[in-house]
Amino acid sequence: MDLSNKENLVKIVTEIVKRAINEHKDRLVPIGISNRHIHLSKKDLETLFGKRYTLTKIKDLVQPGQFAAKETVKIIGPKGNFEKVRILGPVRDTTQVEVSLADGFKIGIKVPIRESGKIENTPGIILEGPKGKVTKNNGVIAALRHIHIPPEIAKAYGLQDKQMVDVETEGIRKTVFGNVLVRVSDRYSLEMHIDMDEANSSDIKNGDKVRILKNKE
């Protein structure tokens, strides 16, 4: 296509704008699939890796400031364990282990489905690092599926923080996920987080776009 031709240029710009408008109308959201991982408190990090230890970033995540660390830990349940569970940084106030329900069955933990951070009355687990072990009395959850959304897109999509929505996928295993939590913050990039069970169940991949359905009234 000849870009020096004014008519063609108008066509291209119109097409791009149309697509952007449709993306808003359809309320599309790209998928980020979470494998099992762990967030550590500073105290637990130091027990597992040594005094004044700091995490080494190997990859930025989509959510600003969040990263996958070089470091991993072993997590030990009553009936099994997982070696090399990835630590996501930066450190948090509270240690939290996020696994799938399938993971839970393998290591003998009945995992509750919880919003991140809501770890009261959740099962515990043993963590093992190169310099020590930590026995946690709680903190093991399967993450409640959720959408991270910055305020300007939330406004365009007509969504509020803490709202629950239905989200539709396409393809041979097309699925409507109910009870998807909307989380609005200017620290977020637009992304829906699901776990491996949910990704496989709907046969979707990282970056696939899903659609937020109209609210039932």
Add this chain to the structure above:
Amino acid sequence: MDLSNKENLVKIVTEIVKRAINEHKDRLVPIGISNRHIHLSKKDLETLFGKRYTLTKIKDLVQPGQFAAKETVKIIGPKGNFEKVRILGPVRDTTQVEVSLADGFKIGIKVPIRESGKIENTPGIILEGPKGKVTKNNGVIAALRHIHIPPEIAKAYGLQDKQMVDVETEGIRKTVFGNVLVRVSDRYSLEMHIDMDEANSSDIKNGDKVRILKNKE
């Protein structure tokens, strides 16, 4: 409650009939969760277990005539294997290995989602039994989710053989499964089959009842 009292008896019967009617109106179906398993041809069974070997039933399945066998096989993919994969009997015309997408990732096989029996152009795998090995050139699938339904219930539910329906689950991970295949036969008992990924994704258990939604027109 005093059953000799006629009035009470009428109440109880009415309640039972009401429930049965509602079950039809709501088009409820009990869930059967399939873990990875294998159906063997007679020829492959004999290669793996020896000439004239026959399977030993340890448990009847919900579908009439189908059973879990005592025997298991090892299945070997390019990147891993699973020991002790349960054989479901009786023997079939064609060997078929049913795994989840998660299983496929673990053993290095990109598993297509297929209706049972439709194994043309599907990946192969190696099977190992106590008496021999078989290299299959195809037959590995993730089962397309489906409902087994006898003709009289299909009629009551207004469903046809080979129809695709949407099915809704309840709970914290409530889900609408799209593209659920309806299979009608007088050899079937009412049951919806899903795999471990789908069960975990929707947090449902064996025997939980799900609802077939109204057809979109």
